[in-house]
Amino acid sequence: MSEGNKIHPFKIDLAAFTCLFRDHYPNLSAYACLFVDEEAAEDIVQEVFVYVWENKENISIHTSIKAYLFKATYTRCLNYINRQKMLSINHRHIENDLRAYQLSFFDPDKNETIRKLYMDDLRNEIDRAIESLPQKCREVFTLSYIKDMPNKEISQLLEISESTVEKHINHALKVLRQLLHAKLTLFFLAFLI
Incomplete structure (x- = not known):
């Protein structure tokens, strides 16, 4: 066994x-600061030394103590980064779930007050x-759509031709469609889908 591969029991x-x-x-x-912020770096290095002290009887070093400490610091930095990533992902999931939960209170299908306000x-x-x-x-539109009168009755009541009644209705629908397009789109998406 060469000197480089020799196991040195760590007694201190x-x-x-x-x-x-x-x-x-x-x-x-300083080395740990290459990977993490200064506060985390100090914590990690302190953890490495605490581990070394608490496990001094069981640690076997295959290289130098310096190499061992740098490798332990590197490994703990990577573990810290991976933990932070997982916490960040979990935090984002929790935030998204919370946001969806909060938004559900404003869903017109689930909240009668919102539905009434929207309506x-x-x-x-x-x-x-x-x-x-x-x-x-x-007047023609109101009689036709609100009072549900047939075109013939509207024609007789207002003393105009049925074709004029139809023209007024078509014109009213065109104007209303243009004015209400955005509102009706939201309405149908909210309530009909």
Whole structure:
């Protein structure tokens, strides 16, 4: 067995450990800062030294103590980074779940107050759109769609031809469709899908 592959049992007393800590802590902390922030680097290096002290009777070193400490620091830095990634992913999942849960309170299918507000708002938009129609057109549309009268009765009541009734209805529908397009799209998406 060559000298490089030889296993060296690690036996150390408190004085020797204190010297080891004092000699290597600054370099190990600087090395760990290549991977993580300064606070995490200090914690990681301290954990390495605590592990070494607590397991001094069971540690076998295949290289130098310096190489062992750098490798232990490197491994702990990678573990820390992986833990942080997992925490970040879990945190994002929790945030997304919480956001979805909060948004569910505003779902008109699940919240009668929101549905009523939306319906009242939509009703007001429809009323304003109808009010914006020319008088005769508005009158014909109201009789046809609100009062559900057939075109023939509207024609007789208003003393206009049925073709004029149809023209007023078509014009009213075109204008309302343009004015309410965005609102109706949202309405149908919210309630009909």
